[in-house]
Amino acid sequence: MTGMDAILPTLNGGLQGYLVVALLLFAIGLAAVLLRRTLLMQFMGVELMLNAANVALLAFARFRGGDAQAMVFYLFIIAVAACEAAVGLALVIGLYRHRDTTDSDRAASLKQ
Amino acid sequence: MFMTFALITLLGALGMLLQKNIIVAGLFMVATFFGVAGLFLLLANPVAAALQIIVYSGAIMVLVLFVIMMLNSHEEEKAETSRPVQRWVSVALVLALAFGAVKLVLSSAGVKALDLRGAAMPQAMTLQKVGTTLFADHLLGFEVAGLLLLAAMIGAVALTKRNL
Structure with missing residues (x-):
């Protein structure tokens, strides 16, 4: 199958559609981490990638008949993401205090 | 409905990636998280949609925007050294990954079978x-x-x- 045959099932909200959205979201998040230099933008890219994983996880859960295990994993992912946000932003603030920058290229060495 | 929320999600993410101003990029992220919450609603999962809005749009993005405003560096700083090779390699890598994975999902027989079987059992979380x-x-x-x-x-x- 090629062309429209391949694309059509993604348009009506089947499992393939959700997976394609999750994959594109992950790719955009990865691009933000690789291409942007500001640490806060890279941080937002990481959040996007976590969200993409959540979309794929919950799509699979729905199409397996509403599996509640997936929701438990989703809760744990959200808890870890919140921890990551708190500690990551604290590190960015610490870097800004010491080096007066939020550019990841300018923070390439651990020495002052 | 699915297309609406998928477009909100992906266009918000793309706007975040391409935006120069970090505050506007953060607001694009809020739109993306609302779009993802809509997708969760369509997946018959109102619990996840509510959590998505409360935790991501509510807590995490407020924290990020707060830090952006506190640090007072709203624009991306000038690059110390331009790295064209690394940038083009990253772009090629991301595009190859996206195209390959999407092609794999669309041509997978297992995913298609799960899609047909799952559509028959709509169970709300x-x-x-x-x-x-x-x-x-x-x-x-x-x-x-x-x-x-x-x-x-x-x-x-x-x-x-x-x-x-």
């Missing part, structure tokens, strides 16, 4: 079901998650406070 599974099977994990949140909170305070 209820808070009761989630709570029963969480507290019956994953009680230890739940407590550890609470401990992790406490540790992260103390760590964040220790990192940002000038003199404890």
Whole structure:
């Protein structure tokens, strides 16, 4: 199958559609981490990638008949993401205090 | 409906990637998270949609925007050294990954079979079901998650406070 045959099932909200959205979201998040230099933008890219994983996880859960295990994993992912946000932003603030920058290229060495 | 929320999600993410101003990029992220919450609603999962809005749009993005405004660096700084090779390699890598994975999903027979089987059993995720599974099977994990949140909170305070 090629062309429209391949694309059509993604348009009506089947499992393939959700997976394609999750994959594109992950790719955009990865691009933000690789291409942007500001640490806060890279941080937002990481959040996007976590969200993409959540979309794929919950799509699979729905199409397996509403599996509640997936929701438990989703809760744990959200808890870890919140921890990551708190500690990551604290590190960015610490870097800004010491080096007066939020550019990841300018923070390439651990020495002052 | 699905297309609407998918477009909100992907266009918000793309706007975040291409936006020069970091505050506007953060607001694009809020739109993306609302779009993802809409997708969760369409997946018959109102619990996840509510959590998505409360935790991501509510807590995490407010924290990020707060830090952006506090640091007062709203524009991306000028690059010290331009790295054209690395940038083009990253673009090629991301595009190859996206195209390859999407092609793989669209041509997978297993995913298609799961799609047909799953469409026949529309079961909504209820808070009761989630709570029963969480507290019956994953009680230890739940407590550890609470401990992790406490540790992260103390760590964040220790990192940002000038003199404890």
